[in-house]
Amino acid sequence: MKHDTQVGLIRRILAHMETGTTDRGAPATSPVTRYLSEERLAREREMIRALPVMVGASSQVARPGDWITHDLSGVPILVVRGDDGVLRAFVNACRHRGARVVDGARGENRRNLICPYHSWTYALDGGLRGLPHPQEFPDLDRATHGLVPLNLAEACGLVWVVPAPGSEIDILAWLGPMVDDLRSFGFEDFTAYAPRRFEAAHDWKLAADANLEAYHFKYLHRDTIAELFQDNRMVADAFGDHWRITLPKASIAGLRALPEPAWRLAEHCNIIYYFFPNLMFLFIGDHATLFAAWPRGVGRSIIDGFTLIPAAPATEKARDHWDRNVKIFWDALGEDFVLMESMQSTLASGANAHLTFGASEFCSAAFEAAVERRIGVAHAAVRDRRS
Numbered sequence: 554m555k556h557d558t559q560v561g562l563i564r565r566i567l568a569h570m571e572t573g574t575t576d577r578g579a580p581a582t583s584p585v586t587r588y589l590s591e592e593r594l595a596r597e598r599e600m601i602r603a604l605p606v607m608v609g610a611s612s613q614v615a616r617p618g619d620w621i622t623h624d625l626s627g628v629p630i631l632v633v634r635g636d637d638g639v640l641r642a643f644v645n646a647c648r649h650r651g652a653r654v655v656d657g658a659r660g661e662n663r664r665n666l667i668c669p670y671h672s673w674t675y676a677l678d679g680g681l682r683g684l685p686h687p688q689e690f691p692d693l694d695r696a697t698h699g700l701v702p703l704n705l706a707e708a709c710g711l712v713w714v715v716p717a718p719g720s721e722i723d724i725l726a727w728l729g730p731m732v733d734d735l736r737s738f739g740f741e742d743f744t745a746y747a748p749r750r751f752e753a754a755h756d757w758k759l760a761a762d763a764n765l766e767a768y769h770f771k772y773l774h775r776d777t778i779a780e781l782f783q784d785n786r787m788v789a790d791a792f793g794d795h796w797r798i799t800l801p802k803a804s805i806a807g808l809r810a811l812p813e814p815a816w817r818l819a820e821h822c823n824i825i826y827y828f829f830p831n832l833m834f835l836f837i838g839d840h841a842t843l844f845a846a847w848p849r850g851v852g853r854s855i856i857d858g859f860t861l862i863p864a865a866p867a868t869e870k871a872r873d874h875w876d877r878n879v880k881i882f883w884d885a886l887g888e889d890f891v892l893m894e895s896m897q898s899t900l901a902s903g904a905n906a907h908l909t910f911g912a913s914e915f916c917s918a919a920f921e922a923a924v925e926r927r928i929g930v931a932h933a934a935v936r937d938r939r940s
């Protein structure tokens with residue numbers, strides 16, 4: 554992150570500390586029906602499939618022949634690095650009769666992609682290379698029967714794919730300037746560590762609602778991270794529908810005694826980079842833990858994430874260090890997930906027609922409004938304009 558930007562954020566935080574304030578927007582509401590409807594969820598899934606989403610880490614597909622699969626978007630995705638070093642994504646569906654061409658989560662050293670059913674064989678660039686008994690398919694045009702390509706880009710050490718075939722979105726333009734921040738912190742070359750995947754009994758959107766506000770820190774996280782952070786204080790910047798949320802620690806007050814050129818934001822803040830629609834990327838000084846929340850069904854989601862660290866741990870000591878950091882993150886996040894499930898469990902009770910977001914929860918409200926807008930539901934009850 555440019556030093557100017559760091560200084561600007563720190564100034565905003567120090568000003569809030571003087572006046573006892575935080576960034577705020579308009580209070581808003583979110584109808585509980587958003588989290589309870591099969592029909593609505595289908596449209597949200599369609600929205601997600603049409604957008605760039607994170608499907609893995611560049612470090613998992615670093616060499617030619619390395620591959621990963623990803624199924625959480627509803628589209629079976631295969632990502633493989635070609636002999637030419639180019640990373641590509643395909644729908645993991647054979648063009649013969651649709652079997653999955655590659656089974657499993659990840660692997661390496663592929664020279665080609667052979668469907669297990671009748672052995673149609675594809676090159677790593679997706680082209681149909683061969684098939685047994687080709688005389689059985691006299692009219693087959695091999696040129697149009699390669700694996701179906703998907704739009705892919707690498708950024709921040711992550712692999713981004715648009716699951717819906719035919720997308721022409723410029724993924725890097727979509728991700729926007731937050732990528733420049735993360736590049737400056739070195740994430741392009743970081744390694745994925747300690748992957749974690751679990752099912753949760755709440756709507757996928759509640760994970761965004763919960764992680765885009767600091768109003769709850771002092772209470773929900775009282776036994777874990779609350780002491781480190783300031784009560785109900787953040788500075789938030791929108792980049793399209795993405796958010797950068799800077800969460801100041803108590804220690805930032807000490808910067809008042811230092812000249813601005815010596816100010817280092819990352820020493821005194823954690824930063825949430827929330828990439829719409831579903832990726833929460835928490836930057837923590839010298840590493841990041843991130844997860845995507847995927848819809849699994851009404852009131853059910855799958856959380857899929859890992860930690861990005863500068864290099865794979867080479868010693869027991871390094872491993873202990875990162876394991877400790879990973880544990881701190883998931884212990885604190887575990888507290889959030891318990892409450893997300895708690896919220897989901899009351900939504901159909903009739904107690905609330907809508908959830909209420911206060912002024913300092915405006916990023917959560919803006920996220921909900923962005924989903925509304927993108928699935929084409931106008932709802933007068935939602936206001937996402939910052940005051």
Ligand code: FES
Pocket residue numbers: 647648649650651652668669670671672673
């Ligand atoms: S379905 Fe793949 S070769 Fe037949």
Ligand SMILES: [Fe+2]
Pocket residue numbers: 763764769770773774885886889
């Ligand atoms: Fe939290």
